[in-house]
Amino acid sequence: MQITLYQQLEQKFRTAFNSLGIDASIPIVLQESSKPEFGDYQVNGAMAAAKTLKMNPRELAQKIIDSVDLGGIADKLEIAGPGFINITLNNQYLSILLADNILMVKDDREHTIVVDYSAPNLAKEMHVGHLRSTVIGDALVRIYEFLGNKVIRRNHVGDWGTQFGMLTAYLFELNQQDNASIELHDLEEFYRKSKVRFDEDADFANRAREFVVRLQSGDEQVLALWQQFVETSLGHCQEVCDRLGTKLTRADAVGESSYNDLLAPMVLRLMNSGIAIDSEGAKCVFLTPEELGSKDETPFIIQKKDGGYLYATTDIAAVYDRVNNLGADRLVYVIDARQSLHLKQLFVVSKKAGIAPQKTKMEHSAFGTMMGEDGKPFKTRSGGTVKLIDLINEAIERAETMIRERNPEWAEEDVVTLAKVLGVASMKYADLSKNRLSDYIFSFDKMLAFDGNTAPYLLYAYTRINSIFNKAGLKREDYLGATIVINEFDEHRLAVHIAKFAEKLHQTAKENYPHYLCGYIYELAGLFMKFYESCPILRSDVRDDAKHNRLALTALAGETLKLSLDLLGIPVVERM
RNA sequence: GCAUCCGUAGCUCAGUUGGAUAGAGUGUCAGUUUCCGAAACUGAAGGUCACAGGUUCGAUCCCUGUCGGGUGCACCA
Numbered sequence: 112m113q114i115t116l117y118q119q120l121e122q123k124f125r126t127a128f129n130s131l132g133i134d135a136s137i138p139i140v141l142q143e144s145s146k147p148e149f150g151d152y153q154v155n156g157a158m159a160a161a162k163t164l165k166m167n168p169r170e171l172a173q174k175i176i177d178s179v180d181l182g183g184i185a186d187k188l189e190i191a192g193p194g195f196i197n198i199t200l201n202n203q204y205l206s207i208l209l210a211d212n213i214l215m216v217k218d219d220r221e222h223t224i225v226v227d228y229s230a231p232n233l234a235k236e237m238h239v240g241h242l243r244s245t246v247i248g249d250a251l252v253r254i255y256e257f258l259g260n261k262v263i264r265r266n267h268v269g270d271w272g273t274q275f276g277m278l279t280a281y282l283f284e285l286n287q288q289d290n291a292s293i294e295l296h297d298l299e300e301f302y303r304k305s306k307v308r309f310d311e312d313a314d315f316a317n318r319a320r321e322f323v324v325r326l327q328s329g330d331e332q333v334l335a336l337w338q339q340f341v342e343t344s345l346g347h348c349q350e351v352c353d354r355l356g357t358k359l360t361r362a363d364a365v366g367e368s369s370y371n372d373l374l375a376p377m378v379l380r381l382m383n384s385g386i387a388i389d390s391e392g393a394k395c396v397f398l399t400p401e402e403l404g405s406k407d408e409t410p411f412i413i414q415k416k417d418g419g420y421l422y423a424t425t426d427i428a429a430v431y432d433r434v435n436n437l438g439a440d441r442l443v444y445v446i447d448a449r450q451s452l453h454l455k456q457l458f459v460v461s462k463k464a465g466i467a468p469q470k471t472k473m474e475h476s477a478f479g480t481m482m483g484e485d486g487k488p489f490k491t492r493s494g495g496t497v498k499l500i501d502l503i504n505e506a507i508e509r510a511e512t513m514i515r516e517r518n519p520e521w522a523e524e525d526v527v528t529l530a531k532v533l534g535v536a537s538m539k540y541a542d543l544s545k546n547r548l549s550d551y552i553f554s555f556d557k558m559l560a561f562d563g564n565t566a567p568y569l570l571y572a573y574t575r576i577n578s579i580f581n582k583a584g585l586k587r588e589d590y591l592g593a594t595i596v597i598n599e600f601d602e603h604r605l606a607v608h609i610a611k612f613a614e615k616l617h618q619t620a621k622e623n624y625p626h627y628l629c630g631y632i633y634e635l636a637g638l639f640m641k642f643y644e645s646c647p648i649l650r651s652d653v654r655d656d657a658k659h660n661r662l663a664l665t666a667l668a669g670e671t672l673k674l675s676l677d678l679l680g681i682p683v684v685e686r687m
Numbered sequence: 688g689c690a691u692c693c694g695u696a697g698c699u700c701a702g703u704u705g706g707a708u709a710g711a712g713u714g715u716c717a718g719u720u721u722c723c724g725a726a727a728c729u730g731a732a733g734g735u736c737a738c739a740g741g742u743u744c745g746a747u748c749c750c751u752g753u754c755g756g757g758u759g760c761a762c763c764a
Contacts, residue, residue: 138704145707155706162744192707193744232764269764367764393762407690407760415762422764449758451691479692480757517726545700549693550757557699561726563712564700571726579723618703630701633711640727649723687726 113216116208117141117152117614119184120198124154127179131171133160143611150187150197151607157194168194202597205606209595209667214674216613217259218620224255225263225433228445229352229359232269233344233366234278236298237351237499239489239553240447243478246539247547248445249357250625250679251476257678258620263437266359267429268348270341270366273419276323279336280315281305283322286336295343299498327371341366351499355535356680373428374420377466378413381427386464392416396460403459411456423457430461434471441472443623448477448548476623479550481542489553507534509555514687529684533559533567536681540566543679544629564633566681569672572636574687575643576669580662583649590666593659601642602664608638609671616678625679632675639668 114122124139140155157175161168172194179188187199228248231237237245248264255262281304285294294301308315325333345364352359378394381387387396395410413424433439444454454475461467483489491497511530514521541558544565545551561567580587597606611631619627647653648661673683 140704140706142703142706145710149707153706158706158744168744195707272764274763391761395761405690409690409760410762412762417762419762421762425764447758448692450764452759453764477692549700552699554699557713560713565712567726568712571724575724575727582723622703624703626701627703630711633701637711643723644728647723651722653723687724 113212113613115614115617116610120152120181123179123181123184124156124175127175128156128160130178131174132164134163137163144197147604149191149195150189150199152198152200154196154198155194157196161194172196200603200607200610202603202606205597205603205610206595208610209606209664210592212592213610213667214612214671216257216616218617221259221261222255222441223261223263223437223439224441224443225265225437225439226252226255226443226445227265227267227429228252229348229357230267230269230446231348232272233341233348234269234272234274234298235302236344236347239481239497239499239502241499242502242538243481243542243547244445244447245352245355245357245359246542246680247476247478247625248443249355249359250543250628251443251445251620251623252358253678253680254616254620254625254628258616263433263439264359264363265429265433266348266364268345268364268366270337270344271327271368271371271425273323275326275337275340276321277305277309277319278302278340279326279333280319280322281308282336282340283318283333284308284315295340298344298347347500351503354500354503355539356682358680367422367425370425370428370432373431374424377424377427377431378420380466381413381460381464384464386460387413396456398456398459398463402463403455405452405455407452409452409456411453411460423453426453426457427461427464427466430457430473431466434467440470441474442467443474443476445476445478445623448479451475451477474623476547478547482550482552484552484554486552503535503538506538506555506559507531509559510534510537513559529687532682532684533570533687536566536570539681540569540629540679543625544633546626547624564629567687569632569636569676570684571687572639573669573672573676573683574685576639576665576672577685579648579665583662585662587666587669590663591670593663593666595663595667596656596660597664598657598660599642599646601638601645602661605635605638605642605664605668608635609667612671612675628675628679632672635668635672635675639665639672642668 121141128139137160138156142153144150144153157172158168161171169190172190176188183201184204185198186201189197191197226248229241229245231241252262252264309319322333326337349361387394393412393416394414395412397410400406411423412421414420433442458473462469481489507530510533511526514526514529537558558565559567597603615627615631646661648658676683
């Protein structure tokens with residue numbers, strides 16, 4: 112693995128700390144400088160170390176500076192304030208770094224990662240609640256893959272709940288009348304109608320309950336109806352996923368039903384080992400506060416008193432499958448924060464029962480709720496659920512209007528093509544750029560704005576980079592890998608930022624926070640704009656060597672931007 | 688009631704092992720273009736980081752309490 116800039120500095124300073132007899136438990140506290148005038152990186156560990164050694168922190172900082180061997184990495188080390196060490200990187204060193212495939216990054220150890228995301232319920236169409244999981248999960252998949260991991264996508268669709276009795280019973284009824292294909296066109300409507308039948312007609316309701324039993328016991332006729340329904344619904348999902356430009360395919364949709372045969376053995380295993388017990392007729396696992404790390408006493412129910420299984424059972428079976436059959440050593444669940452307790456219980460129970468080994472990483476990449484502009488959960492004006500496909504279409508329509516206004520001379524075809532990319536990109540980026548844990552306010556106006564941390568701004572920055580090369584009749588690709596000599600302050604800042612790509616990506620992957628990468632590219636675009644303002648490239652008074660250097664730096668900045676957006680699941684456009 | 692997450696500029700959001708004068712964008716005000724895309728850039732103004740204690744050389748961050756809000760709590764998923 113290629114060592115990151117951060118790791119290099121960290122090692123050098125750790126060696127220096129060691130040589131001064133500073134205990135290894137004292138952190139170096141290496142971080143990016145909080146301001147440009149403090150250099151590129153800063154080491155803040157001298158203060159804490161001085162405390163334990165009973166030394167003056169500035170004197171210790173000086174000793175650290177004297178003993179650290181940065182061998183050409185840094186130009187300047189300065190002590191500031193109570194004992195901060197400010198590091199300014201050497202321009203020749205940066206030049207070498209940037210020439211050395213700076214964007215090719217691999218993890219030190221490859222993992223097999225299963226990412227559980229999107230996961231709509233097939234009883235209905237995908238709605239706004241599925242946007243975050245789908246978009247965040249897909250970005251994580253791309254990032255893990257880029258880092259060299261084996262990634263398995265799992266769209267854990269809900270295809271086995273009790274409501275499928277109602278749906279198949281209704282489908283059966285319609286099939287008798289031979290108009291099922293028309294009815295399944297709008298799943299929401301189909302669900303609503305079957306619910307009405309269920310509520311109004313006792314005979315139908317009984318038939319629906321009977322269908323659940325027949326379905327789960329493998330009755331061929333009901334199974335065929337169920338299959339028909341599931342296929343249609345999966346088709347709807349795929350349409351939405353394709354529109355969003357995700358990597359999900361039909362093969363990734365492994366629904367709850369596929370774990371059916373594993374459910375009984377799982378319950379048996381947990382009962383036999385004494386982990387699960389009978390409670391009020393149901394089979395439950397009760398975890399201690401120590402095991403759960405929380406005082407919540409809610410039972411984890413794995414079998415109902417009527418013998419039926421629940422999503423807890425299915426999820427345990429899925430863990431078993433992912434660990435034992437797929438060979439996963441890291442499981443990532445991109446699921447709503449409201450499922451926190453359930454997942455916590457799932458993780459603890461899985462390990463306690465030995466279904467997953469202790470070393471398996473199990474992570475709940477939770478996310479908050481999407482709010483409307485009124486700060487309340489996103490709904491239609493009448494308070495209904497918003498279909499995801501409608502939301503996507505509205506984003507595209509709004510993008511279309513905007514593009515038409517800005518570029519009245521464009522051909523209709525070009526407007527439509529760009530709108531499809533820009534609308535979806537804006538929606539995805541708005542989601543990805545926010546800390547996934549917090550609730551966020553969904554606003555078409557903000558996500559489609561050309562100012563601020565938005566997809567349009569970043570895509571604009573990219574097209575602007577391209578236009579520099581177009582203007583000069585050059586190809587950006589030809590400048591990738593060229594030596595970049597750095598002289599100016601704004602060139603330096605941009606170069607340092609590009610050199611941080613690897614560490615930012617590792618951090619994003621480690622903590623499952625796509626917004627780290629978004630923040631990085633927003634800053635990248637800003638630094639490029641500043642560089643572009645202060646360092647002319649194609650003007651006649653620019654010397655050839657400076658022009659060449661700046662073109663090379665621009666090309667690399669463009670490549671970094673393009674790659675980063677790609678890792679977020681957002682394609683670039685050539686003009687806007 | 689128990690559990691859990693959150694409270695940062697008027698608004699939308701950052702703030703990564705505790706570090707320097709808490710940052711962006713937007714909105715407001717003031718500037719920048721005979722030359723590479725002004726969908727850009729520069730500057731000003733805007734904060735008791737909900738409140739009160741505690742730990743620390745140092746707290747938006749860690750601990751305790753209070754107030755305010757979200758969410759989850761037995762056989763749906």
